[in-house]
Amino acid sequence: MTDDRERWALILGASSGMGEASALTLAAAGYRICGIHLDFRAALAHVEQVKAKIAAAGSEALYLNMNAADDDRRATALATLRERFDRSRADGRHPYVRVVMHSLAFGSLIPFLAEDPKAGVDRKKMEMTQDVMANSLVYWVQDLWGGGFLEPGSKIYAMTSEGSSRVVPSYGVVSSAKAALESHIRQLAMELAKLGTGVTANSIRAGVTLTPALMKIPEKDAIIASATKRNPTGRMTTPQDVANTILALSGEGTEFINGEIIGVDGGEFVTGS
Numbered sequence: 001m002t003d004d005r006e007r008w009a010l011i012l013g014a015s016s017g018m019g020e021a022s023a024l025t026l027a028a029a030g031y032r033i034c035g036i037h038l039d040f041r042a043a044l045a046h047v048e049q050v051k052a053k054i055a056a057a058g059s060e061a062l063y064l065n066m067n068a069a070d071d072d073r074r075a076t077a078l079a080t081l082r083e084r085f086d087r088s089r090a091d092g093r094h095p096y097v098r099v100v101m102h103s104l105a106f107g108s109l110i111p112f113l114a115e116d117p118k119a120g121v122d123r124k125k126m127e128m129t130q131d132v133m134a135n136s137l138v139y140w141v142q143d144l145w146g147g148g149f150l151e152p153g154s155k156i157y158a159m160t161s162e163g164s165s166r167v168v169p170s171y172g173v174v175s176s177a178k179a180a181l182e183s184h185i186r187q188l189a190m191e192l193a194k195l196g197t198g199v200t201a202n203s204i205r206a207g208v209t210l211t212p213a214l215m216k217i218p219e220k221d222a223i224i225a226s227a228t229k230r231n232p233t234g235r236m237t238t239p240q241d242v243a244n245t246i247l248a249l250s251g252e253g254t255e256f257i258n259g260e261i262i263g264v265d266g267g268e269f270v271t272g273s
């Protein structure tokens with residue numbers, strides 16, 4: 001069945017890693033990209049390169065540099081996207097957000113218990129990490145659904161990791177956010193289905209992938225060594241592996257895949273040693 005609507009991908013975390021690769025891959029496949037990111041100074045040059053590549057692919061990059069967990073900024077971003085949709089409608093096209101990807105990496109990488117209490121987690125760090133890495137998904141989906149941006153065939157993806165069910169000394173705060181994110185996806189999947197929206201929601205559990213977010217984890221060297229040894233393919237996951245999966249799952253005929261945690265890791269998770 002052909003879809004003659006104008007497909008958009010709204011990617012939260014679109015300037016780096018999995019989000020960047022997915023933006024470029026979806027753009028090459030004909031999606032227009034609304035990319036939310038949080039970058040400063042030197043990193044902005046890279047954002048311009050990403051936008052240029054999207055344009056070179058014949059697509060459109062509506063990139064907004066903002067904190068995705070800020071309610072006012074989210075409202076402004078969606079008003080901007082609505083205005084852009086209105087222009088398409090005025091030209092006789094039918095735009096909708098087919099892909100929503102939550103790919104935000106922004107968390108406190110500290111233990112719960114530390115001899116110096118200031119080195120351990122506190123309420124502010126715990127709640128900020130939960131807000132950005134988990135709860136923001138719910139608020140974006142509420143507004144996208146309430147605002148009529150989602151239509152039958154729309155797909156929601158949230159990036160999770162093996163760390164949602166494994167413990168690593170500095171990863172406790174992010175681990176709890178990943179567990180919450182997976183729970184939010186299950187709840188959204190069920191509610192969207194019961195409402196008869198035709199919208200699905202799934203978690204994507206990527207294997208260990210070389211990105212700026214991974215390099216910030218204090219135990220990165222041990223994590224990379226373990227993933228490289230354990231992965232039965234003999235290599236680590238790449239952002240492109242994730243992007244290819246997002247594109248494939250967003251094709252036709254996948255509407256009964258809902259509420260799942262889908263591994264994209266070459267078999268790393270299921271391999272013991």
Ligand SMILES: NC(=O)c1ccc[n+]([C@@H]2O[C@H](COP(=O)([O-])OP(=O)(O)OC[C@H]3O[C@@H](n4cnc5c(N)ncnc54)[C@H](O)[C@@H]3O)[C@@H](O)[C@H]2O)c1
Pocket residue numbers: 012013014015016017018019036037038039066067068069102103104105106132159160161162205206207208209210211212213214
């Ligand atoms: N790298 C891995 O090994 C790995 C494995 C599994 C899952 N993941 C998950 O995949 C997702 C993407 O990670 P990545 O490795 O591609 O990270 P990355 O650092 O390459 O990219 C993170 C993106 O998030 C954006 N961002 C961060 N905080 C933001 C905020 N408050 N508001 C708006 N944008 C913000 C950044 O601008 C950037 O575009 C994360 O949820 C991460 O936990 C990563």
